Each structure stands twice: as structure tokens, then as C-alpha cells.
Amino acid sequence: MDIKTLLTTAFQVSLLLTVFGFGLRATPDDVLYLVHRPGLLARSLMAMFVVTPIAAVLIERSFDLDRRLEIVLVALALAPVPPMLPKKAGTLTSQGYPLSLTTTMSLLSIVIAQIGVVILGQVVGRTISMSSGAMASIILRAVLAPLLVGMLVRRAAPAVADRVQKPLAIVAGVLLAAATLALLAASASALWALASPSALMAIVAFVLIGLAAGHVLGGPDPEHASVLALASASRHPGIALALASANFPLDRFGGFVLLYLVVSAIVSLPYTKWRKTTMVEATA
Numbered sequence: 137m138d139i140k141t142l143l144t145t146a147f148q149v150s151l152l153l154t155v156f157g158f159g160l161r162a163t164p165d166d167v168l169y170l171v172h173r174p175g176l177l178a179r180s181l182m183a184m185f186v187v188t189p190i191a192a193v194l195i196e197r198s199f200d201l202d203r204r205l206e207i208v209l210v211a212l213a214l215a216p217v218p219p220m221l222p223k224k225a226g227t228l229t230s231q232g233y234p235l236s237l238t239t240t241m242s243l244l245s246i247v248i249a250q251i252g253v254v255i256l257g258q259v260v261g262r263t264i265s266m267s268s269g270a271m272a273s274i275i276l277r278a279v280l281a282p283l284l285v286g287m288l289v290r291r292a293a294p295a296v297a298d299r300v301q302k303p304l305a306i307v308a309g310v311l312l313a314a315a316t317l318a319l320l321a322a323s324a325s326a327l328w329a330l331a332s333p334s335a336l337m338a339i340v341a342f343v344l345i346g347l348a349a350g351h352v353l354g355g356p357d358p359e360h361a362s363v364l365a366l367a368s369a370s371r372h373p374g375i376a377l378a379l380a381s382a383n384f385p386l387d388r389f390g391g392f393v394l395l396y397l398v399v400s401a402i403v404s405l406p407y408t409k410w411r412k413t414t415m416v417e418a419t420a
Contacts, residue, residue, distance in 0.1 A: 146314070153307065154305075157304045170237065183350045191342060198338075207380050208377075214245065217242065237364070245271070271379070339400070346365070373397055
């Protein structure tokens with residue numbers, strides 16, 4: 137196993153541990169948060185699976201991009217909420233909406249992705265497909281299974297869940313940070329080669345449109361607006377990579393997915409800081 141494969145595996149394990157940790161403190165009410173708020177559910181779907189896919193296609197047609205980046209942007213727009221969303225949004229809001237958004241959008245994306253691959257086919261100029269079973273398997277392994285196992289542990293042994301939750305979060309966070317930094321260092325030269333001005337502008341545009349769409353469609357509640365903005369701008373990298381690779385097995389998309397993660401984190405940071413400041417001032 138080469139070093140990049142090892143680092144990628146460590147990154148994936150850290151994400152699984154993170155989702156499992158969310159399950160250790162999740163309640164059924166958290167997961168069903170959106171079910172009881174159909175208006176917010178509809179707006180969340182609009183932001184994530186209507187506005188951002190349209191934006192991805194328009195960006196693809198507006199910039200002279202590497203074909204692989206075109207595919208990655210559309211695949212990202214079809215991927216569900218990233219597994220780090222509850223943690224990223226935890227300082228902005230309670231965990232109900234982020235956790236519900238993660239689970240609900242993961243389930244719905246199994247169906248929505250089938251429509252989305254038609255869009256992806258239009259982008260690349262040929263018919264492509266991905267079975268709902270394959271998509272369901274990816275989402276089950278990456279998001280739903282670790283979350284459900286964590287919730288079952290909490291239900292069966294709440295004292296154990298409370299005791300291991302914090303140490304597990306620390307381990308997952310350290311592993312994620314170490315794997316991410318090492319992966320970036322190992323891929324620095326490749327990222328630099330991919331980071332053309334047009335590629336950077338396209339990714340920045342994708343992230344900004346996602347932030348704006350989520351913020352507006354999140355509605356008047358500042359917590360909902362903040363969470364939906366982050367969710368619309370940042371998607372699950374593993375599922376997007378799997379979606380792209382399943383349809384185009386001869387292409388390598390990892391570099392562009394990693395470039396997106398770096399640019400997305402940088403572009404989203406000012407928004408996150410602004411929302412934290414706004415909420416602190418509102419509660420003062």
C-alpha cells in the first residue's frame with residue numbers, strides 16, 4: 137500500500153468515526169427534525185439538489201475547465217451533506233437540523249442521484265448510469281451505517297455512549313487533521329498543477345453560489361440559514377468521488393476533489409466566522 141492510499145484510508149476512517157460519534161449523541165428527534173418541518177425540508181432540497189446542480193452545469197459551460205473537474209463539480213452537486221457538517225455547524229446551532237439534514241439528504245440522494253446522472257451525461261456528452269443499489273451501498277457505508285450503529289449503542293448503553301463520545305471525537309479529530317495535512321503535503325505538487333486560474337475561479341464560484349443559495353433558502357431563522365449555507369457549499373467528497381469514478385473508471389478525480397476541499401474550506405471560513413459573530417451578538 138503506497139503512502140497516498142494509506143493516508144486516504146486514514147481520512148476515510150476518521151470520517152466514519154466522526155459520523156459514529158454523532159450517532160452516540162443523536163436522538164430520534166434530532167434525526168426527524170426535518171420531517172416535522174416540511175417547509176424547511178422543501179427549501180433544503182431546493183438549495184442542495186436544484187440550485188447547486190444548475191450552478192455546476194452553468195459554471196461548466198462558462199469556464200474552460202479540465203473535463204475531470206467538470207465531472208467532479210456536477211458529482212459534488214449531487215452528493216449529500218458532508219459527514220463533518222454537524223461538527224462544523226455545532227458552534228452555530230443545535231445538532232437537530234445538521235443531523236437531520238445529513239440523514240435525510242443522504243437517503244433522498246439515492247433517488248436524486250439517478251436524475252443527476254442524466255445531468256452528468258449532458259455535461260460530458262454521453263449517456264451514463266449508476267444503479268440505485270450502488271449509490272445506496274456507498275451512502276449506507278459512508279453515512280447511514282455508522283450513524284445508526286452509534287444511535288443503537290446510545291440506546292442500549294447510554295452511559296457507555298456518554299463516556300466514549302468525547303475521547304472518540306478527539307481521536308477522530310486528530311486522525312482527520314493528521315491525515316488531511318499529510319495528504320495535502322503528499323499531493324502538493326499535483327494540486328499546484330491542477331490549480332489553474334479557471335479551475336480556482338470555477339470552484340470559488342461553486343462554493344459562493346452554494347453559500348448564497350443555502351443562506352437565502354434557509355429562511356429567517358439564522359441557525360437554519362447558516363447550516364443550509366454550509367451544507368449547500370460543501371458536499372461529501374467520498375460519495376462525489378465514488379459517483380464520478382463509477383461512471384468514468386479510467387479517469388483520476390482524486391486531485392480535483394482534494395483541490396475542492398481546500399478551496400471550499402478557505403472560501404467558507406469568512407462566512408462561518410461572520411455567522412458566529414452575528415449569533416453571538418444576537419444572543420448578547
